[in-house]
Amino acid sequence: MYPGSRKSSAYDRVSTMFSPDGRLYQVEYASKIVEQGTLGAALVYNNGVLLGADKNVTSKLIKPASIEKIFKIDHHIGAISSGLVGDARRLVQLARKEAQENQMYYEEDIQVETLVKQMGGIKQLFTQYAGMRPFGVSFIIGGVDESGPRLFETEPSGAMAEYLGITIGKGKKEAMAFLEKNFKDNLSFDEALALALQVLQKGLGDKGKMDVNRLDFAFIEKGKPFEKVSTQKLKSVLGKK
Numbered sequence: 647m648y649p650g651s652r653k654s655s656a657y658d659r660v661s662t663m664f665s666p667d668g669r670l671y672q673v674e675y676a677s678k679i680v681e682q683g684t685l686g687a688a689l690v691y692n693n694g695v696l697l698g699a700d701k702n703v704t705s706k707l708i709k710p711a712s713i714e715k716i717f718k719i720d721h722h723i724g725a726i727s728s729g730l731v732g733d734a735r736r737l738v739q740l741a742r743k744e745a746q747e748n749q750m751y752y753e754e755d756i757q758v759e760t761l762v763k764q765m766g767g768i769k770q771l772f773t774q775y776a777g778m779r780p781f782g783v784s785f786i787i788g789g790v791d792e793s794g795p796r797l798f799e800t801e802p803s804g805a806m807a808e809y810l811g812i813t814i815g816k817g818k819k820e821a822m823a824f825l826e827k828n829f830k831d832n833l834s835f836d837e838a839l840a841l842a843l844q845v846l847q848k849g850l851g852d853k854g855k856m857d858v859n860r861l862d863f864a865f866i867e868k869g870k871p872f873e874k875v876s877t878q879k880l881k882s883v884l885g886k887k
Contacts, residue, residue, distance in 0.1 A: 672780055673773055676729075676802035679782040683728030685815040685849035686715060687825065688786045690795045691838035694867035695788035698842040698875075699726050700815075700850065701860045716862045720745040721871035722755055723789035724864050728815035729802075730782040737781060741765055758789040758796040762806055770804025784814050790868050817849030824848040835865065839875065839883050858884060 664670060686699040699715035717725045717738045723745065727734035744764050748756035765785065772778045780802045788797045799814065800806045811829045813821040825845050833841065842863070847856050863875035 670773060670803075673803050676780040676782045677784075680729040680784040680802065680814065681816060681818070683783075683815040684715065685813060685817050685821060685846055686726035686728055686786055687811070687813045687821060687842050687845045687849075688726060688788050688797055688809075689811045689825075689829065689833065689838045689842055690788075690797050690809075691833040691835055693795075693835065694790050694865055694870070695724075695795045695797050696835070696838045696842055696863070696865045697724050697726050697786065697788055698839075698846060698861065698863040700846050701862055703857075703860045710859050713862075716864050716874075718864070718872045719761070719787070720755065720789075722791060722866055723758055723761060723787065724866060724872050725788070726786040726814065728784050733781045733783040734785070737765060737768065737783065737785070740768060755791060757791050757793070758787065759793075759798070759808075761789075762787050762798040762800060766800050766804040766806045768804075769800060769802060773803060786812055786814055788866065790866050794868070795866075813845060813849065815849070821845045821849035836883070839863070839879070843880075843883060856884060 684700045684702040688695060688697045697716050701710055701713045701715055703710050703713065714731060715726060717727065719725055719738060719741045725738065741761060744761060745756045769781050773780050782802060784802060785800045786797065787800065797809050797812060798806055799809060799812050811825050813825060828841055850856065858877055858880045861880055863880060864872060865875060866872050
């Protein structure tokens with residue numbers, strides 16, 4: 647039986663109650679919200695990590711810059727969110743605080759994996775106590791530290807895994823299949839950007855139109871801080887497709 651069924655209704659009142667078949671329905675509901683979010687994709691390339699997302703601007707009256715999909719956490723770490731933007735902002739705020747405190751206490755940048763584990767721990771905490779609901783957001787977190795480019799996904803349950811390339815959000819299945827087929831080691835920045843744009847197009851489907859105004863891209867390289875990809879650069883790559 648699936649969440650929303652008559653059987654699940656007795657076990658989805660709080661996030662701490664397991665069903666007889668070992669499921670936490672509130673966590674699964676949070677994952678359903680993530681699946682409805684707009685598509686994001688990230689890749690490791692030869693010098694760093696590339697983050698890209700579809701903003702899905704639904705009205706001509708919306709200012710695209712006001713829609714947040716990619717967040718700067720520290721100068722060497724960025725994140726893509728899918729799910730509830732309010733939840734994403736709160737977790738990003740906490741992540742920024744962790745990064746600042748690490749710099750203050752140890753006088754060094756926080757390791758990407760350390761930050762991801764701390765964010766995963768916060769998410770997991772909200773599945774463990776009654777009166778709390780799980781965060782309805784997943785993140786792709788990418789950055790560059792002394793170990794090189796790192797790329798992780800965190801889920802509403804607090805689970806995490808490291809990837810060379812990953813997608814989240816609506817259309818993930820098709821986008822991820824395309825990414826797995828076409829990803830190569832040691833991609834250049836331009837090759838990674840072209841591939842990421844193709845991945846987002848796969849997620850939009852054949853009828854979806856790729857518009858530069860609905861795209862948000864950023865990259866981080868060793869020795870270079872978090873930086874957004876310019877509209878002009880995106881237009882030039884789209885023009886070559």
